Amino acid sequence: MARYIGKRLIYMLITLALIATFTFFLMKILPGSPIASADKLSPEQRAVVEARYGLDKPLPVQYFDYMLGLAQGDLGISINQFKGANVTDVIISRMGPSAQIGFQGMVLGTVIGVLLGMIAALRQNTWIDYSSTLVAIVGISIPSFVFASLLQYYFALQLEWFPVALWKDGFMSSVLPSIALAMFPLATAARFIRTEMIEVLGSDYITLARAKGASGSEIAFKHAFRNALIPLITVLGPMAVGILTGSLVVEQIFAIPGIGEQFVKSIMVSDFSVIMGTTIFFSVFLIVVILIVDILYGIIDPRIRLSGGKS
Amino acid sequence: MEKILQVKDLELSFNTFAGEVKAIRGVNFDLYKGETLAIVGESGSGKSVTTKSIMRLLPEHSAEFKNGEILFGGRDLTRLTDKEMQKIRGKEIAMIFQDPMTSLNPTMPIGRQLTEPLLKHQKISKAEAKKVAIDLLRLVGMPKPELRMKQYPHQFSGGQRQRIVIAISLACNPQILIADEPTTALDVTIQAQILELMKDLQKKIDTSIIFITHDLGVVANVADRVAVMYGGKIVEIGTVDEIFYNPQHPYTWGLLSSMPSLDAEDAKLYAIPGTPPDLLSPPKGDAFALRSEYALQIDMEQNPPFFKVSDSHYAATWLLHPDAPRVEPPATVIERMKKFPGSRYYEGSRV
Numbered sequence: 001m002a003r004y005i006g007k008r009l010i011y012m013l014i015t016l017a018l019i020a021t022f023t024f025f026l027m028k029i030l031p032g033s034p035i036a037s038a039d040k041l042s043p044e045q046r047a048v049v050e051a052r053y054g055l056d057k058p059l060p061v062q063y064f065d066y067m068l069g070l071a072q073g074d075l076g077i078s079i080n081q082f083k084g085a086n087v088t089d090v091i092i093s094r095m096g097p098s099a100q101i102g103f104q105g106m107v108l109g110t111v112i113g114v115l116l117g118m119i120a121a122l123r124q125n126t127w128i129d130y131s132s133t134l135v136a137i138v139g140i141s142i143p144s145f146v147f148a149s150l151l152q153y154y155f156a157l158q159l160e161w162f163p164v165a166l167w168k169d170g171f172m173s174s175v176l177p178s179i180a181l182a183m184f185p186l187a188t189a190a191r192f193i194r195t196e197m198i199e200v201l202g203s204d205y206i207t208l209a210r211a212k213g214a215s216g217s218e219i220a221f222k223h224a225f226r227n228a229l230i231p232l233i234t235v236l237g238p239m240a241v242g243i244l245t246g247s248l249v250v251e252q253i254f255a256i257p258g259i260g261e262q263f264v265k266s267i268m269v270s271d272f273s274v275i276m277g278t279t280i281f282f283s284v285f286l287i288v289v290i291l292i293v294d295i296l297y298g299i300i301d302p303r304i305r306l307s308g309g310k311s
Numbered sequence: 312m313e314k315i316l317q318v319k320d321l322e323l324s325f326n327t328f329a330g331e332v333k334a335i336r337g338v339n340f341d342l343y344k345g346e347t348l349a350i351v352g353e354s355g356s357g358k359s360v361t362t363k364s365i366m367r368l369l370p371e372h373s374a375e376f377k378n379g380e381i382l383f384g385g386r387d388l389t390r391l392t393d394k395e396m397q398k399i400r401g402k403e404i405a406m407i408f409q410d411p412m413t414s415l416n417p418t419m420p421i422g423r424q425l426t427e428p429l430l431k432h433q434k435i436s437k438a439e440a441k442k443v444a445i446d447l448l449r450l451v452g453m454p455k456p457e458l459r460m461k462q463y464p465h466q467f468s469g470g471q472r473q474r475i476v477i478a479i480s481l482a483c484n485p486q487i488l489i490a491d492e493p494t495t496a497l498d499v500t501i502q503a504q505i506l507e508l509m510k511d512l513q514k515k516i517d518t519s520i521i522f523i524t525h526d527l528g529v530v531a532n533v534a535d536r537v538a539v540m541y542g543g544k545i546v547e548i549g550t551v552d553e554i555f556y557n558p559q560h561p562y563t564w565g566l567l568s569s570m571p572s573l574d575a576e577d578a579k580l581y582a583i584p585g586t587p588p589d590l591l592s593p594p595k596g597d598a599f600a601l602r603s604e605y606a607l608q609i610d611m612e613q614n615p616p617f618f619k620v621s622d623s624h625y626a627a628t629w630l631l632h633p634d635a636p637r638v639e640p641p642a643t644v645i646e647r648m649k650k651f652p653g654s655r656y657y658e659g660s661r662v
Contacts, residue, residue: 203413204408204410204413204414205413205414205415205416205417207368207408207414208406208408208414208415208476208479209416209427210368210400211366211368211400211401211405211406211408211480212400212401212405212427212428212431212479213397213398213399213400213401213402213428213431213432214397214401214427214431215394215397216393222419223416223419226418226419227416227417227418300418301417301418302417302418302420302463302465303417303463303465
């Protein structure tokens with residue numbers, strides 16, 4: 001297991017270096033300059049500003065400098081979006097709200113989704129099953145901005161249960177955005193668990209469990225649930241990254257100073273080091289989650305062995 | 312002999328989109344204490360459905376008892392609630408399935424799968440259950456049972472898995488063990504080992520076995536009595552010698568003729584012509600009549616009742632009626648009948 005994780009970590013570093021290189025050169029190909037109102041500056045002024053951020057050096061030197069900094073954990077400084085602030089600090093401060101609503105949304109959505117899916121599978125082809133399927137379809141097909149706006153209108157404006165927007169009331173501010181974000185994982189989990197449970201409940205080992213005298217609930221929870229979880233983990237991992245790293249739309253609607261909102265703005269103003277830093281941060285996050293998912297597989301499904309490549 | 316299970320006039324249908332499939336159309340048999348009853352027949356003859364209905368393992372929403380009863384310990388199993396059945400399943404009636412590769416839970420250590428029925432049906436502690444489970448594994452011939460308790464099904468071979476399934480089924484010393492083609496998915500050498508094991512264990516714990524198979528070689532090896540099923544009915548039932556050496560029903564003749572034999576002279580293996588009947592609309596008379604070269608006019612119109620051949624041997628064919636014309640069974644069957652005292656072709660003590 002330790003050997004396997006060590007090997008995976010080395011692959012992760014290689015992947016990251018490739019992503020950093022790729023993003024770096026893509027950025028350089030893009031038109032636009034991070035220096036605000038560059039056109040109005042005289043060539044001399046411009047040269048001074050470029051020299052301060054090292055933008056005057058030849059491309060290979062810039063690349064080398066950046067990678068060297070990255071290896072030391074230095075993501076550089078923001079050129080214009082946060083005026084000289086350290087990119088690592090920017091990401092950390094922006095990550096907080098995104099992670100909170102993302103985490104709450106994920107947990108809420110997954111738990112309710114799994115429950116709905118289980119009930120639907122155990123009561124297959126009854127009205128419970130049909131209404132659970134309806135919830136899943138609605139959750140997947142209604143865009144999150146419609147759902148977020150509806151929540152905002154009824155629960156914040158009409159009923160005044162929660163603040164309309166902004167990040168000022170702690171947990172209360174996070175409730176509506178979390179619910180808005182929960183819809184997609186909820187629908188996905190319900191769909192996956194229902195399909196998988198129905199399949200598992202029809203398998204031979206469930207018949208054997210019944211032949212042993214197991215009751216309905218023992219079969220559902222002791223025998224079937226764990227086997228039905230496996231495919232769900234595959235989709236939940238990457239989805240968690242997407243949601244934890246911020247949903248731009250939901251953050252915009254509730255005016256939450258999250259990382260999604262910051263990322264898009266940095267692209268609009270071509271803040272080179274912030275774009276690079278955020279991309280690398282997202283990549284690390286995704287790669288780590290994929291590793292966790294792979295380890296979870298091994299825990300849930302003993303057939304998948306993670307012993308130094310020998311299966 | 313003591314009757315442990317009685318199946319009387321059992322009729323069961325599946326309600327499907329296409330209509331009512333009459334899977335069991337009046338099945339009668341008794342199971343005696345300590346015996347092995349083999350149920351043979353081709354796919355779709357109703358042998359698996361019959362045993363699954365005894366265990367009440369058929370999907371409740373589509374399978375429906377139409378008539379008859381299954382008497383076990385003074386109770387009619389067709390009328391019990393699922394809660395009451397849970398107390399019988401695994402404790403008094405246990406079951407082994409066809410495919411050991413899929414009948415164990417892949418994400419549960421086999422130790423837990425073994426102790427589950429023990430903890431469920433007997434008032435014992437976890438530690439005691441574990442001890443019993445290890446003994447059971449030793450009983451079915453698993454080496455190093457203590458170590459293997461923690462392992463998962465994928466760490467065992469097919470034959471070993473079937474041994475584990477057998478150990479699970481025997482955990483509570485059931486009165487009846489239903490084995491639904493337990494050796495079909497195994498290769499021949501392992502098949503022989505598993506059969507030996509089952510015979511051995513039956514003697515040790517004195518259980519009755521219902522053994523479902525379509526392999527007549529296996530039947531000859533394990534069974535005391537044989538019931539031949541066709542089209543949702545038992546067409547002939549008798550001791551293993553009576554069925555093998557004095558068969559009366561044309562379908563049994565067909566089955567026996569299609570069995571490969573070492574001393575057969577003609578190289579080509581016999582196959583029963585045609586296909587099994589469609590149980591959505593079962594034929595009026597004898598279900599086998601349309602495939603049988605021995606069918607009489609009455610077979611097309613009236614269902615034959617059971618005719619008694621001996622105290623233990625009954626066959627449902629009009630050929631046994633006193634007014635029926637005398638027909639010659641296939642040559643291979645006559646060869647067999649020559650060896651059976653009491654058959655009309657018996658050739659004395661020359662065997």
